[in-house]
Amino acid sequence: MRDLSFTSEDAYKKRLTYFKVIYFLGLAVTLVYLLKFNYQYGVSKYNPILIPTWITLLLIPPLSLRFSNNYLVSASILCVMAVVIVSYFLYLSGGIDAPGIFWLTAIPLICGILVGVPGAVLGYAIVTMVLIFFWYARASGFGPNIIAQYGNYGQEKLFNIILFLLFSGFNTHYYIRGEKSLMKNLEEKNLDIENLLRVLIHDIANTLSTMTYNLVKAKEDREEHSLSSLELDKIERAVDDIVNLLAQVRHLKSVKDGKAVMPLKPLNLTMVLNEVYENTVATAQQKGIKLQLDISRDRMPIHGEKTILSNVVLSNLINNAIKFSHPGERIDLRAYPTETEVVIEIRDYGIGIPKEILANIFNLNSQTTRPGTQGEKGTGYGMPLVREYLQMMDGTIEVFSSEETSSSAQSGTHVILKLPLAKTAI
The missing domain is CATH 3.30.565.10 (Histidine kinase-like ATPase, C-terminal domain)
Known part of the structure; x- marks a missing residue:
């Protein structure tokens, strides 16, 4: 079993292409923030969690796809890894007050593209739970805020907006173009x-x-x-x-x-x-x-x-x-x-x-x-x-x-x- 219920080989190949695009873009974006934490802010004490998490994101999804030949499992792993690393970066950056809190909206987008409607629904549920946790953390007064300590909130918010727009815009455009091409092939x-x-x-x-x-x-x-x-x-x-x-x-x-x-x-x-x-x-x-x-x-x-x-x-x-x-x-x-x-x-x-x-x-x-x-x-x-x-x-x-x-x-x-x-x- 390699997928959910693909209607054709073309549909499977197209979804596999989305998987690769999101995988490489996700690696690149998270690597940018990992480098910012270490070199711009000079904070390395969270590396024992951040680096293994990033390496896991680097290795596990493609290895799962290659050896299990099960798209659903591999896509689910990629979604979980994306949720974990995005949520952890936001948690370190101030939680609900993080300048890039809107990155949470990328979770339903990613899960929806990879797994379809069930993935998007699950993504919304995950975002809701993460937001509830962030609200609780702020109300209880626990959790770090690296941006407040070492960064400039206004600059970081602008940087996050630009990077988020590039990430979500590229994925959305690529997805729409791919679905249009797939629809044309199916019509033919x-x-x-x-x-x-x-x-x-x-x-x-x-x-x-x-x-x-x-x-x-x-x-x-x-x-x-x-x-x-x-x-x-x-x-x-x-x-x-x-x-x-x-x-x-x-x-x-x-x-x-x-x-x-x-x-x-x-x-x-x-x-x-x-x-x-x-x-x-x-x-x-x-x-x-x-x-x-x-x-x-x-x-x-x-x-x-x-x-x-x-x-x-x-x-x-x-x-x-x-x-x-x-x-x-x-x-x-x-x-x-x-x-x-x-x-x-x-x-x-x-x-x-x-x-x-x-x-x-x-x-x-x-x-x-x-x-x-x-x-x-x-x-x-x-x-x-x-x-x-x-x-x-x-x-x-x-x-x-x-x-x-x-x-x-x-x-x-x-x-x-x-x-x-x-x-x-x-």
Whole structure:
């Protein structure tokens, strides 16, 4: 057991950083006062307690952290040592009349940063007990007052104020900046998890839709006593796609967590496009739309991830084109190589995209979903995912669209993808 209840490894590392900052600053500040007592005031009779206490502060917290590997125990020890040495310095400096009595407010701050809310509450309780003791000591007339004997109260108060502001200001600023950074990292990780869930929700739904259509066809063929092996092959491929997509989502989670890299492999883009065409042409025909394929005879070698490129990128874009096209229209799927890259164009002649949606089409936080020409539902997650995974493959995407109106001569959407050509042939 190393901690209280850290939500992530990043949270533990961040709290460990706070531990180190407070530890070193605490050592430095207490050493300053130890030297002042001995050299400025010339008081050494308290060294038998002060020096061992400071050495204990120097050694015990880091040694505890190293050998016990228990953050909670180590942080608690550091808090206790800080309370002891601060309280003792204040006691020697006059207790409730000490020029640096406000250093007690650092105790809840330190304990809160190190241990959280329970530490802060305990810190307030400790401060209350120390103040009660100091009041009792003054009322009873016991306890030393080194500042009154050897120092200048006004100068010492000013010195304490400056040092306290530096100490508390640095710790507070560092803590706020650290928590802000941690929150940003957590938000990014949550967004990554949401994106992976969107892959499952959005793209497996598309694959299941294709599989359902083929199952209906197979059932019709069986009733006519002529079950088509082609339909069964399509269903089998759809099942394989779902299995591969699930495996890829798990791997992409590892990529997002920094535990793996995107598995880019040599791909024959011509073959990938033909497979995507075969998987989506039935959906287009079901709506009465003609899907035209025009690709180069070249192999068009690229480096990519086949499942993501097929199911998340290309199928998404083609299904969007089908969704927003009217029955009887056509969709053009075209691909060709240039000197350095492959260009893939998907063009439909449907209802187009409104300007306000087009401007935010890759923004996950914007409302971009809308029904298709036959009421088909969407999630609005497809396009942001397409761009994210294209970027992982060093690709780009551009979307041009003209919205269908009563006065528009031609409407529709033109999507242009670009992927770098592989330097070596496949």
